[in-house]
Amino acid sequence: MRSVRDSLDLLGGKWKLPIIVGLSGGPQRFKQLQREVAGITAKMLSKELKELEINGLISRHVQADAAPVAVTYTLAAYGHTLFPVIEALHAWGQQHRAHIMHAGEAVAA
Amino acid sequence: MRSVRDSLDLLGGKWKLPIIVGLSGGPQRFKQLQREVAGITAKMLSKELKELEINGLISRHVQADAAPVAVTYTLAAYGHTLFPVIEALHAWGQQHRAHIMHAGEAVAA
DNA sequence: CATACCGGTATCCTTTGGGAAACCGCTATC
DNA sequence: GATAGCGGTTTCCCAAAGGATACCGGTATG
Numbered sequence: 524m525r526s527v528r529d530s531l532d533l534l535g536g537k538w539k540l541p542i543i544v545g546l547s548g549g550p551q552r553f554k555q556l557q558r559e560v561a562g563i564t565a566k567m568l569s570k571e572l573k574e575l576e577i578n579g580l581i582s583r584h585v586q587a588d589a590a591p592v593a594v595t596y597t598l599a600a601y602g603h604t605l606f607p608v609i610e611a612l613h614a615w616g617q618q619h620r621a622h623i624m625h626a627g628e629a630v631a632a
Numbered sequence: 633m634r635s636v637r638d639s640l641d642l643l644g645g646k647w648k649l650p651i652i653v654g655l656s657g658g659p660q661r662f663k664q665l666q667r668e669v670a671g672i673t674a675k676m677l678s679k680e681l682k683e684l685e686i687n688g689l690i691s692r693h694v695q696a697d698a699a700p701v702a703v704t705y706t707l708a709a710y711g712h713t714l715f716p717v718i719e720a721l722h723a724w725g726q727q728h729r730a731h732i733m734h735a736g737e738a739v740a741a
Numbered sequence: 742c743a744t745a746c747c748g749g750t751a752t753c754c755t756t757t758g759g760g761a762a763a764c765c766g767c768t769a770t771c
Numbered sequence: 772g773a774t775a776g777c778g779g780t781t782t783c784c785c786a787a788a789g790g791a792t793a794c795c796g797g798t799a800t801g
Contacts, residue, residue: 524650524653524654524722525725526721526722526723526724526725526726526728526729527649527650527653527718527721527722527725528650528725529725529728529729530721530722530724530725530728531646531649531650531721533728535644535646537640537644540636540640541633541636541637541640544633544636545633601731604724604727605724607720607723607724608717608720608721608724609636610720611716611717611719611720611721612635612636612639612640612717612720613633613635613636613639614635614716615635615639615713615714615716615717616634616635616636616637616638616639617635617638618713619635619638619639619642620635620638622710
């Protein structure tokens with residue numbers, strides 16, 4: 524219970540988990556990531572990325588040599604430990620969508 | 633990704649999951665539950681319980697015959713489908729606490 | 742030259758989440 | 772009669788979350 528709340532403290536809010544999902548397929552550049560995490564503003568993305576980095580879940584790499592200075596964000600090793608959480612959420616969300624589609628029938632409680 | 637967000641829509645916020653955890657041990661009366669979910673106010677608990685009930689995750693039972701009208705909240709069958717989610721969150725939170733102790737470096741979000 | 746992309750930051754604003762405290766009728770207990 | 776517990780609701784209020792918009796210097800592209 525306390526541990527559930529600990530997790531929620533780190534991962535709570537509208538965007539943290541979606542961002543991690545967005546990075547779970549591999550490193551992404553800022554704008555790429557913004558497109559992937561549909562609906563997020565640059566301000567929010569920037570802010571959330573900072574917090575995620577502080578907590579060691581992702582890492583930020585700057586390639587200064589590149590022409591327009593590329594920045595990539597990568598899911599850190601510690602971030603990978605969140606996969607079970609994400610998978611559980613993913614599975615439940617999927618199941619829930621199906622559940623809702625079927626709703627409308629007689630529901631015996 | 634969309635499914636993760638769906639889950640977050642239903643379960644997001646500070647209290648929904650803690651409340652479900654609080655009910656996972658069996659039915660609880662309102663005040664009992666409030667004591668169990670440490671820190672929650674009656675207003676919040678009342679509001680969150682309504683939303684959880686609307687979404688079919690818990691059910692509310694009134695025993696009007698009893699002396700001071702007992703009300704009990706129970707995790708509905710559908711609420712039980714959240715156990716994998718809760719367990720994942722619980723495990724991660726526990727692990728994270730250990731992780732932080734080990735690193736000797738706690739960073740609050 | 743104009744436009745667009747990159748990786749953001751700064752400013753302003755609205756919405757919401759959520760806490761504190763008072764109060765409700767009812768009952769049982771001291 | 773006073774107090775306490777139950778299951779809440781109501782009101783007031785503040786802080787935080789989050790959205791919209793504009794802007795920055797740099798480069799490449801048409």
